[in-house]
Amino acid sequence: MTESPVVGIVTRTKNRPVLLKRAVESVLFQTYRNWEMVIVNDGGDPAPVETLVARYADDARGRIRIIHNPASLGMEGASKVGLAALDSELLVVHDDDDSWAPEFLVVTVAELRRMHAVYPTVHGVTTYAHRVLERIQGNLVEIESIAPFNDWVPPGFLSLDRMLMANFIPPISFLFTRAAYEGVGGVYEPIPYLGDWDFLVRFLSKYEIVMVPQLLAFYHWRTGAETGAMGNSIIGELDRHRFYRQMLLNEWLRRDLAAGRFGVGAYANLRSHLGTLIDQSEHLVGLAEEAREGAEHDDAGRKPVDPRAAEPRTNGVKPAGR
Structure with missing residues (x-):
């Protein structure tokens, strides 16, 4: 150079x-x-x-x-x-x-x-x-x-x-x-x-x-x-990007299949599915975190209860650890 x-x-x-x-x-x-x-x-x-x-x-x-x-x-x-x-x-x-x-x-x-x-x-x-x-x-x-x-x-x-x-x-x-x-x-x-x-x-x-x-x-x-x-x-034009993304993934995979190999096409498709699973799991974790924070917020807004005044609601099931 x-x-x-x-x-x-x-x-x-x-x-x-x-x-x-x-x-x-x-x-x-x-x-x-x-x-x-x-x-x-x-x-x-x-x-x-x-x-x-x-x-x-x-x-x-x-x-x-x-x-x-x-x-x-x-x-x-x-x-x-x-x-x-x-x-x-x-x-x-x-x-x-x-x-x-x-x-x-x-x-x-x-x-x-x-x-x-x-x-x-x-x-x-x-x-x-x-x-x-x-x-x-x-x-x-x-x-x-x-x-x-x-x-x-x-x-x-x-x-x-x-x-x-x-x-x-x-x-x-x-x-x-x-x-x-x-x-x-x-x-x-x-x-x-x-x-x-x-x-x-x-x-x-x-x-x-x-x-x-x-x-x-x-x-x-x-x-x-x-x-x-x-x-x-x-x-x-995000929809068009998704459209052509799948077109590329299909084309790469066809090249692998035609050549009888595990190459870019197979790997990219697997990596794409893995990315989708990661996104979905992160979304679920986020929803769980929001739910937990919401529950803590609700609990913080309630009047404290004297533990001697009432037993926990167990619906007939013995709480773990007791």
């Missing part, structure tokens, strides 16, 4: 200039300067994108290009177009509604170079991300709350086992090598959602990813009633 590798940044957008403005500024404010950015306008109106990028022409110094797709290719298709337009050594997908701390690139590039030199199988690094809940008010973005999204993940090598249960790494926080991108076969296009999960599973099946224990990425979710261009795939 070269001393100061070029980072290729892909931004997918469609008719969201108020969000795209923040994404462009997020890149321009990076303290690491050796980058180039490709904005893939996926079937949206070209004029606002051209106007916005022209406004930052002096700061960008020719490092931002725009590709206009005449018709929308979807998230994964747009990613493929943008990544194919870059020949940089390192790559990252910076969606138009997400953002970085100014130190994101300088920290992740340095850590990827350092870890790859020691462990050649390391081809990606990620950082912890903030989850930002926001709503759009006209041309303004109103922040409602910011909280850690995945700081429960241990620093160091990511767990392939845990990734097979569900994705916990948003694209905005993941920097990876072009060699690994090509080595795993690129993005998965047939589905409009969860292609990032499929990509990370294939990535971790072959290469290592290291978690840098710093909160340097911002994963933005819209909480209002935004629809259409301003919608958010996480908040507004």
Whole structure:
């Protein structure tokens, strides 16, 4: 890996200039300067994108290009177009509604170079991300709350086992090598959602990813009633995520069955069922805890009873211990 590798940044957008403005500024404010950015306008109106990028022409110094797709290719298709337009050594997908701390690139590039030199199988690094809940008010973005999204993940090598249960790494926080991108076969296009999960599973099946224990990425979710261009795939379309999640699990399992092996498909399906059981058990524990606290609250509000005044109600059954 070269001393100061070029980072290729892909931004997918469609008719969201108020969000795209923040994404462009997020890149321009990076303290690491050796980058180039490709904005893939996926079937949206070209004029606002051209106007916005022209406004930052002096700061960008020719490092931002725009590709206009005449018709929308979807998230994964747009990613493929943008990544194919870059020949940089390192790559990252910076969606138009997400953002970085100014130190994101300088920290992740340095850590990827350092870890790859020691462990050649390391081809990606990620950082912890903030989850930002926001709503759009006209041309303004109103922040409602910011909280850690995945700081429960241990620093160091990511767990392939845990990734097979569900994705916990948003694209905005993941920097990876072009060699690994090509080595795993690129993005998965047939589905409009969860292609990032499929990509990370294939990535971790072959290469290592290291978690840098710093909160340097911002994963933005819209909480209002935004629809259409301003919608958010996480908040507004959870049912579709569940739909395509099961599609992926089925496809992975079919590959295992066709090959006569116990592989990613079988393991991911078992891990998914285990996760469901864990969620259900935690829910039941929570209900039991609420019931216990409610009982204690009721008992605390009652007038104390003199134990000499009445015997415990046993319904004819002798209490244990007596």
